[in-house]
Amino acid sequence: MKCIYYTLIFLLVTLMSCSNVSQPSDPIPEHETFKIQSKQAGEERIINVWTPANYKSNTDSLSVMYMADGGTKEDFPHIANTLAKLIKEHKIKPIILVGIENTQRRRDLTGFTEVAKDKEIAPVVGGSEKFRAFIKEELFPEIEKRYRTTSEKSIIGESASGLFVVETFFLAPEMFDNYIAFDPSLWWNNHYLVRTAKEHLAKFPSTDKRIWFAGSNAEDIAPFTKELAALLKSENRANIKWKFSDEPKEKHTTLFRATKEKAIIWALNKN
DSSP: OHHHHHHHHHHHHHHHSOSSOOOTTSOOOSOEEEEEEETTTTEEEEEEEEOOTTGGGSOOOEEEEEESSOSTTTTHHHHHHHHHHHHHTTSSOOEEEEEEOOSSHHHHTOOOOOOTTGGGGSSSOOOHHHHHHHIIIIIHHHHHHHSOEEEEEEEEEETHHHHHHHHHHHHOGGGOSEEEEESOOTTHHHHHHHHTHHHHHHTOOSSOEEEEEEEOSOTTTHHHHHHHHHHHHHHOOTTEEEEEEEOTTSOTTTHHHHHHHHHHHHHHOOO
């Protein structure tokens, strides 16, 4: 009984933690910040946007990468700096990064749940549908109005944010072209997304999609990332290019930084 109790505590703490908050060694890059009064979210949201060094000196339109956990005290700095490094090294093409700063993280990044213990992690959970509507109906148009963009969109996230990435891949696959998820909290709602993956794939659009995901040695996550990989392999859909990075030597707290470069390179390079 005591073992089960500690397992449940670990699951809740994992989802409650605010991703891998950027360390002091991550300089905050030059960027722009604006606010949106969201009707979908029912609140004001802060948006941080990073553009490559030569964005202002040319007229090129660029693809866009979106991320939750996108505050300057969250994961925005280290992902922006990583993109800058990869662009400088000619490993990826120039891209715009859009970070969405958190207000109620556990509300926005979780879908519905029928599991009582899941509902104990925050006063409100299960708000991912509204958060997704905010991104699609309000944030996308605002970014397209303010910046020179192509139609290509990517999304990146870790832990609960990774759960949101995978949920969006299955429930609203048309929103993004490239999906990147690090240690997604697939245990949520009794691993609903993995249990229903075949059903969602049966309705999947015929357009090309790419999904890269990684699993650490976290006992609550590893079985489900592996199960998802096995399912994608058996389904073998021609329009879904996928890559599973099994990382048993990495912890939940180290996986993001350890694998982010290879994840971004694979997801953004189509050849």
